[in-house]
Amino acid sequence: MLRSPLAVVLGRGSAGDGVAHWWAQRVSALALVPLTLWFVVSLIGVPLNDYAAVTIWIGAGWNPVWLTLLLLAVCWHSRLGVQVVIEDYVHGPALKLASLLLNNAAHAVLLAAGVYAVLRIALRSAT
Amino acid sequence: MSTQTRPLSPHLGIYRFMYTMALSILHRITGVWMAFGLVALVAWLCSAAAGEGDYARATALLGSAIGRILLLLWLAAFCYHFVNGLRHLAWDALLGLEKRxxxxxxxxxxxxxLVGFLALAYLLFCPRAGWP
Structure with missing residues (x-):
């Protein structure tokens, strides 16, 4: 058995925290299966260059809710995925740390800007 | 740097090439490519929130030749990453790990x-989609 001395002493093995990133990647992927399918199917037939039609679609019914969830899941999934790519291919501790911080910041901005845009459109059409 | 002169464990280069390796790296490439697509998606939403003029400028960009090529490449990346992602999720559930x-x-x-991409590419740019 490959077990560390500490694990043998505690008798419990891993606490499970080490796989948090791995799990979050899978959970966000599972969430994205229905959310991206909804996005693609729901957009079929919406004329994309028609401002009125598109903003009505964004604000219609539960669409703002699904769009917000889609943005949340896709930003989280993308952030985790790009993080792994940076960890694998960017070398040098300073450059790696800077890339990881930039990755987190960029995805936070994308999430906030996307959700803000959806809510602005949804609340405008609701009033 | 002493760390760079240490012997390395056998690396990718020692394996005979198999198309599954290309499919594997393609999952990463399409994923990173779609991260840039996410920027375009959010910019598109922001332009719609900003008003009719900004939205018209955004759709003019997306409807241009370069815009259409980018959209098609993002759509292709999405289709592959989506389907291959299901494969990854199945592997995580210990299904389909046999080599064959x-x-x-x-x-x-x-x-x-490929089929999904062709169908969605048609729907995206067919006359009914209303591009100028």
Missing amino acids: TARLTGRVALAVA
Whole structure:
């Protein structure tokens, strides 16, 4: 058995925290299966260059809710995925740390800007 | 740097090339490519929130030749990453890990992604979609 001395002493093995990133990647992927399918199917037939039609679609019914969830899941999934790519291919501790911080910041901005845009459109059409 | 002169464990280069390797790296490439697509998606939403003029400028960009090529490349990346992602999720559930099964599902994933891409590309740019 490959077990560390500490694990043998505690008798419990891993606490499970080490796989948090791995799990979050899978959970966000599972969430994205229905959310991206909804996005693609729901957009079929919406004329994309028609401002009125598109903003009505964004604000219609539960669409703002699904769009917000889609943005949340896709930003989280993308952030985790790009993080792994940076960890694998960017070398040098300073450059790696800077890339990881930039990755987190960029995805936070994308999430906030996307959700803000959806809510602005949804609340405008609701009033 | 002493760390760079240490012997390395056997690396990718020692393995005979197999198309499943290309499918594997393609998952990463399409994923990173879609991260840039996410920027375009959010910019599109922001332009719609900003008003009719900004939205018209955004759709003019997306409807231009370069915009259409980018959209098609993002759509292709999405189709492949989506289908191959299902393959990854199945592996995580310990399904389909046999060498022959994994190779077969790789071909199936590529075929399904291609069909999905062609259908969605048509719907995206068919006359009914209303591009100028």
